[in-house]
Amino acid sequence: MLWVVIGFAVLVVPLGGIYAITTVGGKVARAGKPLQAPADVAGLLRIDSPAFRGLLDQQEKQLRDKGVKNFVVAAYGTETRPEFPEFVVVAVREANDRTRGEIVKGFDQALGQATPGSGATDQTFEQGGVEYRCTGSQLGANVSICRWNDGDVVGFGFSPTSRPERLSDLTAEARNEMR
Numbered sequence: 001m002l003w004v005v006i007g008f009a010v011l012v013v014p015l016g017g018i019y020a021i022t023t024v025g026g027k028v029a030r031a032g033k034p035l036q037a038p039a040d041v042a043g044l045l046r047i048d049s050p051a052f053r054g055l056l057d058q059q060e061k062q063l064r065d066k067g068v069k070n071f072v073v074a075a076y077g078t079e080t081r082p083e084f085p086e087f088v089v090v091a092v093r094e095a096n097d098r099t100r101g102e103i104v105k106g107f108d109q110a111l112g113q114a115t116p117g118s119g120a121t122d123q124t125f126e127q128g129g130v131e132y133r134c135t136g137s138q139l140g141a142n143v144s145i146c147r148w149n150d151g152d153v154v155g156f157g158f159s160p161t162s163r164p165e166r167l168s169d170l171t172a173e174a175r176n177e178m179r
Contacts (some may be wrong), residue, residue: 034070034093035070035071035091035092035178036072036178037072037073037089037178038074038174038177041076041170041173041177042170044076044086044087044170045077045078046074047074047075047076047077047083047085052083056074056075060073063092068092070092071091071093072089072090072091072155074174075087075088076088076089086159086160086161086162087157087159087167087170088157088158088159089155089157089158089171089174089175090155090158091153091174091175092155093152101149103154104149104154107147107156108133108147122134122135123164125164127169127172128172128176130148130150130172130175132146132148132157133146133147134146134164134165134168135164136163136164143158144162144163144164144166145157145167146168146171148172148175150175152179153175153178155174155175156171157170157171157174
């Protein structure tokens, strides 16, 4: 399941604007402040075990190979089942409005090609003045997905266990903690 979720996330960024990130020429916002994954999100601990970290490192390498420089790929779970992520967040910091728009557009296009999850409907939630577009989808299994674009960072939260309403809270907390 993790490979499916992270693989989808890593595909979304290239589909949505890696070309724009590397060629539009926008400067990375807050270049002196790289994004950092929080240690926990709503009581879920960041999964940093060596075996699991290796999976995330492979996904990060793919992003770096495509020219993305300031990003986060992190998974979170419980202490009792740290090998099973309950929440995955992918975020890219990019100053250029066009680039952020292209990433979001790519995400929406990729999501539109995925099979909707049972009872899936797009929902928009506002958390701290930022809109989160959330939906359910089937990416090998039912998963909830939320995306945001706050004018500085564009990102996505994924969860195989949370409904979109709960996922919007997790995603908002992760976004707030990495700023």
